Amino acid sequence: DAGVIQSPRHEVTEMGQEVTLRCKPISGHDYLFWYRQTMMRGLELLIYFNNNVPIDDSGMPEDRFSAKMPNASFSTLKIQPSEPRDSAVYFCASSLSRGRANSPLHFGNGTRLTVT
Amino acid sequence: KQEVTQIPAALSVPEGENLVLNCSFTDSAIYNLQWFRQDPGKGLTSLLLIQSSQREQTSGRLNASLDKSSGRSTLYIAASQPGDSATYLCAVVKGGKLIFGQGTELSVKP
Numbered sequence: 247d248a249g250v251i252q253s254p255r256h257e258v259t260e261m262g263q264e265v266t267l268r269c270k271p272i273s274g275h276d277y278l279f280w281y282r283q284t285m286m287r288g289l290e291l292l293i294y295f296n297n298n299v300p301i302d303d304s305g306m307p308e309d310r311f312s313a314k315m316p317n318a319s320f321s322t323l324k325i326q327p328s329e330p331r332d333s334a335v336y337f338c339a340s341s342l343s344r345g346r347a348n349s350p351l352h353f354g355n356g357t358r359l360t361v362t
Numbered sequence: 363k364q365e366v367t368q369i370p371a372a373l374s375v376p377e378g379e380n381l382v383l384n385c386s387f388t389d390s391a392i393y394n395l396q397w398f399r400q401d402p403g404k405g406l407t408s409l410l411l412i413q414s415s416q417r418e419q420t421s422g423r424l425n426a427s428l429d430k431s432s433g434r435s436t437l438y439i440a441a442s443q444p445g446d447s448a449t450y451l452c453a454v455v456k457g458g459k460l461i462f463g464q465g466t467e468l469s470v471k472p
């Protein structure tokens with residue numbers, strides 16, 4: 247298995263531009279998570295999906311952030327318009343039945359976003 | 363509100379030494395606890411998962427313990443190697459969410 251695949255690996259954009267981050271979870275996993283990691287705040291859960299349905303988006307910082315999961319093999323996180331404070335590493339992770347025994351979270355390598 | 367704390371924030375040891383990383387959490391009503399490893403520029407790799415009903419888990423040179431009553435977990439690394447250098451994070455599952463500590467940055471010197 248190729249693991250969780252994220253694209254792009256790096257994104258540099260100017261303030262005000264739209265940014266779209268992409269994620270392909272591990273085949274067969276029914277949970278998908280988007281996290282953001284910064285030095286100041288560590289790892290923060292933004293939103294998670296179960297069977298393509300958003301379950302908890304309370305971590306999404308503001309309306310500029312949106313996430314979709316049109317099918318079991320693809321998800322996007324969109325920021326529009328982007329701001330410098332959005333600069334961070336964004337991780338996608340997937341798991342088989344959240345929190346169950348022997349079902350840890352599998353992370354992608356992340357997208358490093360820089361907004362100038 | 364569940365808070366997860368890891369001490370120390372950074373640790374440097376000589377190769378071959380046994381070491382312990384600490385994780386504490388404020389709310390003992392957790393579903394499970396997981397230890398992860400993060401290499402620079404990479405995502406997180408799951409090392410060990412301990413269910414709330416378990417006391418410890420072992421994988422190779424790694425042993426993780428869980429004491430829910432005191433809100434603590436430790437990750438024991440035996441005979442450390444330079445390849446163990448990374449940031450180690452613990453995370454607890456509560457209320458459907460995985461809450462992470464800030465991590466301990468480990469450096470093992472040859």
